[in-house]
Amino acid sequence: MTRASGWRRTAYHLLLWLVVLIFFAPVAWIILSAFKTTNQILAIPPLVVFEPTLDNFRQIVADPNAGRFLWNSLWLSIIAVLIALAVSFLAAYAFSRFNLKATNFLMFVLLSMRMVPAVAVVIPLYLMYSALGWRNQPLAMLAFYAMFSIPFSVWILKGFIDGVSRRFDETALVNGGSRWHVLFRVVLPQIGPGLVAAFIFNLIFVWNEFLFNLLLGGRDVRNIPVSFSTDLYSDGGMNWTFVAAMTTVYIIPPMIIIYLFQRYLLVGMTFGTVRGEV
Amino acid sequence: MIPAVEFHNVTRSYGRNIIIDSLNLKIEANRFAVIFGAPACGKSTLLRLLTGLDKPDSGEIMLRGKDVTHVASGSRNIGYVPQSFALYPHYSVADNIAYPLTLLGYSKGETKPIVEYTAEQLKITHLLQKKPDQCSGGEKQRVAIARGIVKNTDIFVLDDPLTGLDFKLREQLFDDLRDMQDSLNATFIYTTSDATEALILAEEVHVLDQGKIVEAGLLEDVYSHPAHVRTMELLGFPEANVFHGTLRGDRQCETPLFTFSTRLDTGTPGGTAVYVTVRPQDIKINPPPEPGLRRCPVEITLVEDLGGELVIYLEANNISLKSVVRHDEVDALTEGEAEIGIHPAALAIYATAGGHNIGRGAT
Numbered sequence: 001m002t003r004a005s006g007w008r009r010t011a012y013h014l015l016l017w018l019v020v021l022i023f024f025a026p027v028a029w030i031i032l033s034a035f036k037t038t039n040q041i042l043a044i045p046p047l048v049v050f051e052p053t054l055d056n057f058r059q060i061v062a063d064p065n066a067g068r069f070l071w072n073s074l075w076l077s078i079i080a081v082l083i084a085l086a087v088s089f090l091a092a093y094a095f096s097r098f099n100l101k102a103t104n105f106l107m108f109v110l111l112s113m114r115m116v117p118a119v120a121v122v123i124p125l126y127l128m129y130s131a132l133g134w135r136n137q138p139l140a141m142l143a144f145y146a147m148f149s150i151p152f153s154v155w156i157l158k159g160f161i162d163g164v165s166r167r168f169d170e171t172a173l174v175n176g177g178s179r180w181h182v183l184f185r186v187v188l189p190q191i192g193p194g195l196v197a198a199f200i201f202n203l204i205f206v207w208n209e210f211l212f213n214l215l216l217g218g219r220d221v222r223n224i225p226v227s228f229s230t231d232l233y234s235d236g237g238m239n240w241t242f243v244a245a246m247t248t249v250y251i252i253p254p255m256i257i258i259y260l261f262q263r264y265l266l267v268g269m270t271f272g273t274v275r276g277e278v
Numbered sequence: 279m280i281p282a283v284e285f286h287n288v289t290r291s292y293g294r295n296i297i298i299d300s301l302n303l304k305i306e307a308n309r310f311a312v313i314f315g316a317p318a319c320g321k322s323t324l325l326r327l328l329t330g331l332d333k334p335d336s337g338e339i340m341l342r343g344k345d346v347t348h349v350a351s352g353s354r355n356i357g358y359v360p361q362s363f364a365l366y367p368h369y370s371v372a373d374n375i376a377y378p379l380t381l382l383g384y385s386k387g388e389t390k391p392i393v394e395y396t397a398e399q400l401k402i403t404h405l406l407q408k409k410p411d412q413c414s415g416g417e418k419q420r421v422a423i424a425r426g427i428v429k430n431t432d433i434f435v436l437d438d439p440l441t442g443l444d445f446k447l448r449e450q451l452f453d454d455l456r457d458m459q460d461s462l463n464a465t466f467i468y469t470t471s472d473a474t475e476a477l478i479l480a481e482e483v484h485v486l487d488q489g490k491i492v493e494a495g496l497l498e499d500v501y502s503h504p505a506h507v508r509t510m511e512l513l514g515f516p517e518a519n520v521f522h523g524t525l526r527g528d529r530q531c532e533t534p535l536f537t538f539s540t541r542l543d544t545g546t547p548g549g550t551a552v553y554v555t556v557r558p559q560d561i562k563i564n565p566p567p568e569p570g571l572r573r574c575p576v577e578i579t580l581v582e583d584l585g586g587e588l589v590i591y592l593e594a595n596n597i598s599l600k601s602v603v604r605h606d607e608v609d610a611l612t613e614g615e616a617e618i619g620i621h622p623a624a625l626a627i628y629a630t631a632g633g634h635n636i637g638r639g640a641t
Contacts, residue, residue, distance in 0.1 A: 167364035174329045175378040175429070176352030189368040 027251070033244035041240045056245035065231060066246060073223040073250075076138075077206035080145030081153075081199055087146070088153030088198065093183060095154065096161040097169065107155070114151035118211050129216045136218025144212060149202035156201070156267065160194030161187060197267035204254055224250045280343040282307040282433050282465035283328060288337030290323055297323045298334070299489035305467060306482065307342075307432070310459045312497075313469045314476040315486035316512060321469040322361065324486065325437050328467070330354050341433065352381075357434035357464075359426030361441065363418040365410035371421050372397075372406040378429045396424045399461075400454060416447040423451070427458055434459075436468045440475065452478050473515050477501065485509045492633065505635050507628035510555045516589055519561070519599045523554040523627070531627060531639070534595040535574040538622040542637035546629070552636065553628040560624035561601035563590060563608055564617055570641035571619040578613050592618065 033041045035052035060066040095103050125144070126135075134140030168190070169182045177186070188195075210225040217226065224246065231242070258265065285303040289296065297320045305311045315321055326332035327339060330351030339347045346354055357378070365374050373380075375396060376389040384392075397403045400420045405413055413421060419439060427434055436455075440448045456479065459466045470476055476483055477497070484494040485508060492506040504510040510518045523533040527548030531540045546552075563578075565571060576599070580591040590611065592599040601618065622639025629636050 165362055165364060167360040167362050168366065170326075170329075170331050171358060171360050171364045171377075171425075172381070173331060173351045174354075174356060174358040174435075176381045178352075181381070186366065189366075 030244050030247045031251075033240065034248040036241075036244070038241055041244065056241040057249075059242065060245050060249065063242075065227070066242075069222055069224050069227040069231075069246075070249065072221055073207060073225075076142060076145055076221065076223060077203050080142050080206055081149050081202045083142070083146040084149035084153050084202060085157075085195060085198055088150050088157050089188070089195075090183070091150070092154045092157035092161050093187060095158050097166065107158070110151040110154055114148075122211060122215055125212070126215050135216055136220050138221050141213070141217050141221040144216060145206045145209070148212075149206065152202060152205075153198040156198040157191065157194050160191040164190045193264065193267070196261060197264035200257060200261045200264050201267075203257065207254055279307050281305060281340075282309075282342060283467065284338075284340040285324075285327075286338040286340070288327060288334045288339060290327060290332065290334050297489050298327065300337070301490055303484060303491050303494070305465060305484070307465055308463055310456065310466045310468065310479060310481040311484060312476045312480035312482075313467065313484045313486055314473070314480070314513060315469075315471060316508075317471045319471075319486050320489040321471070321486055322437060323489075325435055325467070325469055329356055329358055329435055355429075355431045355433070357426045357429045357431050359423050359434070359436040359439045361437045361439070363410070363422040365418055365421055365425070367410055369410075370406070371402070371408050371410065371413065374410065374421055375406075375424045375428055377425055382429075392428060393424075396428045399458065400424045415443060416450075419443060419447070419451065420454075423455070423458075427462065432462075432464045434462075434464055434466050436466065438469050438471070440470075441472075448475070455479060473513050473517070476513060477515070483513070485513065503635075504626065507553045507555065507633040507635075510557075510626060510628070514557055516558050516600050516602060518555050518557050520553050520555045521597045521599075522630075523552050525550045525552055525627075531625075534597055535620075536572045538572050538625060539640045540622075540627060540637050541640040542627070543635070546636055551630045553630055553633070555626045555628065556620055556624050558589070558600045558602040560620060561592075561599060562619040563601055563603055563611065565619035568619065570621060572622060573617055573619050576616055576618050578611060578616050581611050581613065592616075594618070 029046070032048075034056055035054070036047065036050055037053060037055070040047050040050050094100070095107060100106070129135050129140060129144075132140075164187050168186050172182045172186050173179075207223075208225060209223070210229075213221065213223050213226045214229065217223070222230070227246070228243065231239075281304050283303065283305040285301050288298055288301045288303075290298040301320075301324070303324075313321055313324060323332065327334055328341075330346070330349060330353075334347065337347070338345055341354055341356075365371075366377070369377065372393055375393045376384070379389045379392060393406070394403065397406055400423060402417060402420045402424060405417055405421065410418055410421065423436075423439060426436065426439075440451055443451070452475070455466070455468075468475075468479060470479075480497040482495060483497050483500050484491050485500070485506065486492070487506075487508040493500055493504065493509045500509060501513060504513065507520065511520050512518075521533060521535070523531045525531055525540065525542075525546055525548055526537075529540050529542065530537050531552065531554065533554050562571075565573075574594055576592040576594040578590055579593050582589040582591070587602055587604050588608070588611065590601045590603065592601060599618070622641055625639035626635060627637045627639070628634060
């Protein structure tokens, strides 16, 4: 390596670190605030050195609502995505194997549904949920998240199933295997990375979802993002300690998941077309 | 004896493309039958119809004398070796081989000795505990064949199983396949577009062209006296030379190379356009004077040395020809002008309409 290219490399890395620090600064601030008192949070200039306290987390544990919001976020995202994966796997197999004439069109429609801005569908959905009495209903909220997770999952899984040769299916069928056998004993074990990618990608989406939970949900199904908008105030002011501690609790699961499964996110973001990493 | 497989007027089309066209086929039991044809002539579709993976638009498919046209794939009791290895990556080699038996409800204890015996036959015992991705291409092919023949049945279908393997591996597997067919005393139905494979393996050969069986019979008969121009053209290595000719009223055939006398089986009228064919082995280069030999000046455009023999590419009157000669048959050959000689008896004549044989050259 020449001296000039060495310098360029160092400068490039310094720039990258600078960008990372700028983007990470608000996250670091909120995590540090989770361990401060209200006065310490509001202190000017901001305190970098302080005596950390776990009181804010104790407050969350003691607050029955906070536990429920966390639980709602958790079960809604996991169960909805699992349902979506089950439905999407069957749909993706059909799209991949049965050469339906309208496959490309249907896949396009599926993707379009996912690409439509949320505000464009929220009013009709709100009216529908209200008319059917589904607002603030756990199963209805679950159905919505499952439905919203299906398009991405179908796209990702179809890409993976296309990669499994039809000869595998045919060998099983000629030897007496049923279509269910082909689905669950032949194809499913070969698309593990696709299932993980679809699961992670949709899990993060549902975990972060705010708008539909706010409008279609209610107190019984409120998740953490919505709780920030409705449960932030106490004693007439912003409850910064609650916000900081809750945010810290809220961002830890996705951070761990993203760190562990980052290569699968690439698969999700490219609809399964880039699979080399997994 | 009841034929193992019969197709009666079977047709299969996809949209407007007719892939299998009113096809008739009869494969005798306990034979090594090769279905041979150029790529995309319908071989795989034919096998899909035979195995039940696809259904015909019309016609009847019989297995062991029974109509199975509407019988599900898994109930036809066929051993199957697919075109690619299709070994399940999540199973070990042993589990892959045992797979057809597992689907039939055999227990682990029952499959073990059968798998071990089959593996021993194919010399892959040492691979049993490995996963397919730990095996080489040749080993994978042996595993795929083992899985295909492990079933206790009398009809085995092998869909171009040696494609993509190098010749040395294929050569070893040729012997193994023939041995297995002998020891199992079963019907093997093997598709290929490789003339060498067909010539080495086939007991009976069925030539498929544009969705129809144009010729079928024992290999010796089909190779020595091809009844169809496509058989003549494709079944041989290198492929036979085919060029146009015109029959004259006086039983002479005029070609761009020379005119020769014919012995026609049918009363073909003069002025009829025909195909004239000759195998590369029957074209002599710079031959000594010989009575009856038809001669023609040519230009040698390329000489390919295959070790034991030479493949010589020739041009004469805008016709490209190939000749094969042994090293010891000719003096050193170089590109440039030369002369070829062909015995008229080596020239076969086929009708351009339908492609069937109508006679030969005569001295």
